[in-house]
Amino acid sequence: MPRKKAAQVPQIAPKNSVNPDKVTGMEEALAPYQDEIDEICPPSAIAVTNGNRKLRQQDKYTRDNVLVFLRAIALGFKQKAAAPLIHCSAEEISRWKQRHPDFAESVEKARSINKMMLLNYVYQGMSKHPRLALDLLERVHPDDYAPQKNLVQSGSITHAHGHAIFDKLHQARRAVDSQSPVLDAQVVDNQQEDT
Numbered sequence: 001m002p003r004k005k006a007a008q009v010p011q012i013a014p015k016n017s018v019n020p021d022k023v024t025g026m027e028e029a030l031a032p033y034q035d036e037i038d039e040i041c042p043p044s045a046i047a048v049t050n051g052n053r054k055l056r057q058q059d060k061y062t063r064d065n066v067l068v069f070l071r072a073i074a075l076g077f078k079q080k081a082a083a084p085l086i087h088c089s090a091e092e093i094s095r096w097k098q099r100h101p102d103f104a105e106s107v108e109k110a111r112s113i114n115k116m117m118l119l120n121y122v123y124q125g126m127s128k129h130p131r132l133a134l135d136l137l138e139r140v141h142p143d144d145y146a147p148q149k150n151l152v153q154s155g156s157i158t159h160a161h162g163h164a165i166f167d168k169l170h171q172a173r174r175a176v177d178s179q180s181p182v183l184d185a186q187v188v189d190n191q192q193e194d195t
Contacts, residue, residue: 033116036113037070044061050063070107073107073110
């Protein structure tokens with residue numbers, strides 16, 4: 001029997017909302033920011049790489065690895081997702097941040113580059129899709145522009161169970177009081193007994 005040919009899936013390129021005729025991948029998105037990422041590479045990683053000592057295979061804190069990691073962060077990766085790209089764990093990246101404060105600062109700068117890159121795309125697309133501007137305002141300034149839920153109340157608000165509880169307590173107190181023996185007592189005045 002002749003084998004059936006597998007159906008070929010057409011390759012549809014992802015389209016950029018800013019320019020739908022041009023395919024935009026990660027490299028294209030990052031290209032305008034490549035020089036900035038190279039500039040934020042921490043001096044500690046450069047020093048390790050340019051040092052006189054020979055790097056061991058397990059030494060992962062190098063300029064090249066740090067740049068790969070920073071590029072991933074600039075693209076929007078979280079630390080846990082970017083660490084395996086350089087064969088590290090997220091915990092190891094956290095240790096790098098503790099040992100090398102300039103690395104921690106570079107990671108924050110890479111996150112800022114990601115925000116700037118995404119905002120640039122949003123601003124470019126606003127002319128074609130004005131709703132983007134409103135969405136951005138709602139997220140950046142939620143107190144001023146996010147939709148507010150207003151609760152309008154008319155009439156009085158009563159608790160349906162509140163009065164019933166107080167009525168039951170009052171009835172229980174009356175029952176206890178009615179069963180209590182009444183004592184007849186006389187008032188004794190100490191001054192009259194002195195005579």
